Amino acid sequence: xxxxxxxxxxxxxxxxxxxxxxxxxxxxxxxxxxxxxxxxxxxxxxxxxxxxxxxxxxxxxxxxxxxxxxxxxxxxxxxxxxxxxxxxxxxxxxxxxxxxxxxxxxxxxxxxxxxxxxxxxxxxxxxxxxxxxxxxxxxxxxxxxxxxxxxxxxxxxxxxxxxxxxxxxxxxxxxxxxxxxxxxxxxxxxxxxxxxxxxxxxxxxxxxxxxxxxxxxxxxxxxxxxxxxxxxxxxxxxxxxxxxxxxxxxxxxxxxxxxxxxxxxxxxxxxxxxxxxxxxxxxxxxxxxxxxxxxxxxxxxxxxxxxxxxxxxxxxxxxxxxxxxxxxxxxxxxxxxxxxxxxxxxxx
Amino acid sequence: xxxxxxxxxxxxxxxxxxxxxxxxxxxxxxxxxxxxxxxxxxxxxxxxxxxxxxxxxxxxxxxxxxxxxxxxxxxxxxxxxxxxxxxxxxxxxxxxxxxxxxxxxxxxxxxxxxxxxxxxxxxxxxxxxxxxxxxxxxxxxxxxxxxxxxxxxxxxxxxxxxxxxxxxxxxxxxxxxxxxxxxxxxxxxxxxxxxxxxxxxxxxxxxxxxxxxxxxxxxxxxxxxxxxxxxxxxxxxxxxxxxxxxxxxxxxxxxxxxxxxxxxxxxxxxxxxxxxxxxxxxxxxxxxxxxxxxxxxxxxxxxxxxxxxxxxxxxxxxxxxxxxxxxxxxxxxxxxxxxxxxxxxxxx
Numbered sequence: 104x105x106x107x108x109x110x111x112x113x114x115x116x117x118x119x120x121x122x123x124x125x126x127x128x129x130x131x132x133x134x135x136x137x138x139x140x141x142x143x144x145x146x147x148x149x150x151x152x153x154x155x156x157x158x159x160x161x162x163x164x165x166x167x168x169x170x171x172x173x174x175x176x177x178x179x180x181x182x183x184x185x186x187x188x189x190x191x192x193x194x195x196x197x198x199x200x201x202x203x204x205x206x207x208x209x210x211x212x213x214x215x216x217x218x219x220x221x222x223x224x225x226x227x228x229x230x231x232x233x234x235x236x237x238x239x240x241x242x243x244x245x246x247x248x249x250x251x252x253x254x255x256x257x258x259x260x261x262x263x264x265x266x267x268x269x270x271x272x273x274x275x276x277x278x279x280x281x282x283x284x285x286x287x288x289x290x291x292x293x294x295x296x297x298x299x300x301x302x303x304x305x306x307x308x309x310x311x312x313x314x315x316x317x318x319x320x321x322x323x324x325x326x327x328x329x330x331x332x333x334x335x336x337x338x339x340x341x342x343x344x345x346x347x348x349x350x351x352x353x354x355x356x357x358x359x360x361x362x363x364x365x366x367x368x369x370x371x372x373x374x375x376x377x378x379x380x381x382x383x384x385x386x387x388x389x390x391x392x393x394x395x396x397x398x399x400x401x402x403x404x405x406x407x408x409x410x411x412x413x414x415x416x417x418x419x420x421x422x423x424x425x426x427x428x429x430x431x432x433x434x435x436x437x438x439x440x441x442x443x444x445x446x447x448x449x450x451x
Numbered sequence: 452x453x454x455x456x457x458x459x460x461x462x463x464x465x466x467x468x469x470x471x472x473x474x475x476x477x478x479x480x481x482x483x484x485x486x487x488x489x490x491x492x493x494x495x496x497x498x499x500x501x502x503x504x505x506x507x508x509x510x511x512x513x514x515x516x517x518x519x520x521x522x523x524x525x526x527x528x529x530x531x532x533x534x535x536x537x538x539x540x541x542x543x544x545x546x547x548x549x550x551x552x553x554x555x556x557x558x559x560x561x562x563x564x565x566x567x568x569x570x571x572x573x574x575x576x577x578x579x580x581x582x583x584x585x586x587x588x589x590x591x592x593x594x595x596x597x598x599x600x601x602x603x604x605x606x607x608x609x610x611x612x613x614x615x616x617x618x619x620x621x622x623x624x625x626x627x628x629x630x631x632x633x634x635x636x637x638x639x640x641x642x643x644x645x646x647x648x649x650x651x652x653x654x655x656x657x658x659x660x661x662x663x664x665x666x667x668x669x670x671x672x673x674x675x676x677x678x679x680x681x682x683x684x685x686x687x688x689x690x691x692x693x694x695x696x697x698x699x700x701x702x703x704x705x706x707x708x709x710x711x712x713x714x715x716x717x718x719x720x721x722x723x724x725x726x727x728x729x730x731x732x733x734x735x736x737x738x739x740x741x742x743x744x745x746x747x748x749x750x751x752x753x754x755x756x757x758x759x760x761x762x763x764x765x766x767x768x769x770x771x772x773x774x775x776x777x778x779x780x781x782x783x784x785x786x787x788x789x790x791x792x793x794x795x796x797x798x799x
């Protein structure tokens with residue numbers, strides 16, 4: 104089997120997470136960035152919350168007031184003619200889109216990679232004008248002795264990508280918006296290539312062009328240029344709808360191994376892999392012809408937004424084993440194991 | 452009167468421009484960048500062309516083959532059920548958007564700013580993979596002794612912004628894609644501010660956020676970061692729909708004077724102004740409460756895409772006079788004059 108699901112799956116559920124306040128409930132603990140720090144496996148979870156007192160006849164969107172630091176829900180009666188419910192995650196009201204939950208980032212720590220202690224308090228909480236709808240889908244890249252976290256920054260100004268920096272996972276420095284709207288699923292490469300730093304990005308064009316993975320490069324991690332399309336959706340395949348980077352690229356003898364996500368025309372999200380040239384990541388050496396992993400388990404098919412396996416991080420051991428952490432159905436955290444050799448063999 | 456239209460308007464029409472090939476016709480000569488070079492006023496026109504032999508019962512999209520350098524039109528019968536005609540500029544076919552003309556950039560030269568000699572050949576012609584649908588809406592910024600041209604790069608990969616560099620307006624160096632899809636109407640400031648280079652950009656978010664002007668900054672003009680929203684649409688006003696930078700910001704004693712365009716809910720494009728702090732252009736000092744200029748003249752109201760005045764460049768004389776060059780109805784080039792003092796007075 105190409106990947107093997109952990110028998111303990113799901114590893115983390117919303118019920119395992121203490122909400123940030125008593126009158127809120129956690130509805131998602133998923134899409135976690137992953138890294139190793141001080142001999143522990145750290146997951147930086149996206150924790151989605153909403154007020155407990157949501158009435159059955161209303162939709163609500165929890166929104167941060169950056170001046171007070173308080174979250175106040177926008178509440179709309181379902182009978183309101185200006186309301187358009189899109190799916191469990193989002194609705195339109197008077198022509199603007201809102202999220203039905205607000206996410207923050209929360210650390211979980213493990214010795215074995217399977218059993219996690221989840222911090223009782225938020226690790227990084229929305230606070231700026233650009234984070235009023237929440238922080239989502241973090242990826243952690245270690246570069247030298249610092250850890251850089253790219254994350255989806257959501258507010259009424261747009262959906263874009265911010266950068267956090269930490270060296271101790273206690274204090275986090277906000278380094279600003281590094282890709283302006285609409286750009287998500289940004290993953291940094293772990294080292295310079297030919298003197299430049301690289302990122303995979305996912306522009307979301309309104310009028311022309313696919314929703315697929317682009318490449319960008321930088322001198323300093325905060326200013327980015329040299330944009331070009333890279334791993335795009337393939338008509339008729341499992342990734343015909345959208346593609347986006349998932350895990351931090353893994354350096355292998357064969358090339359940079361990128362585990363990415365691809366969705367089809369039914370918005371079913373699978374995981375797949377691409378191999379990029381070690382010295383020039385704009386060159387694709389190989390790409391999965393079939394998914395590494397598709398939604399199959401009950402907790403992947405059903406849930407808050409079903410038919411989704413979506414990774415934001417993996418851990419590679421010295422023996423070539425990979426633990427892929429992934430969000431299932433925009434609700435839970437699960438894991439699956441495979442090896443670098445396994446993945447590369449399937450691409451040949 | 453706040454601005455005065457040139458009595459010679461329109462200054463340039465499609466009929467004044469020699470097409471790039473005999474079997475094509477010029478349908479637009481508009482949205483020109485402007486600068487002064489060797490005591491001449493230079494306009495870098497957007498010249499839109501299409502095959503002369505377009506049949507009445509078809510839509511066509513001229514597309515560059517970057518391998519051969521040839522433009523071959525995609526021709527669709529209007530009876531085709533997969534065709535959706537959006538307006539005179541664009542159509543959808545099988546879910547993808549195409550342009551009904553392809554644009555290149557062409558120099559026009561003038562001693563008096565009113566009478567122009569138009570080069571008989573294209574100045575910058577589409578040639579790369581990212582330019583297959585054309586080059587559009589150039590802005591020219593002189594920084595020290597070089598001229599940098601930001602332009603809309605359009606292909607099936609997306610609508611984004613590229614950078615050209617020239618010192619002589621004979622040879623042009625392509626410096627890559629500086630803002631990935633979808634981002635247009637990019638204008639560079641003419642000097643460093645606090646050590647950084649600045650640009651106004653116009654992200655086009657698909658899901659959340661307005662289509663308005665953002666600010667970005669850079670060390671080197673090719674890598675950009677520190678994105679933040681700046682001059683956004685204002686509900687209920689003439690610029691309630693979209694805002695985008697038009698001219699290169701003009702340094703005045705009162706601040707950076709930006710002449711921008713704003714459209715309303717009916718896609719009627721006007722010109723207006725904003726004044727930004729000289730030392731921190733993220734601070735708006737003042738902004739037009741009414742348009743500087745709205746589509747009123749016959750050639751602004753009617754045409755290829757009517758009800759549009761859209762500038763990509765202005766020339767400032769030492770006495771504080773400004774000549775605003777603007778595209779009228781996505782077809783012609785016209786000009787209007789005013790003064791810096793006039794504009795600033797109206798914002799107080």
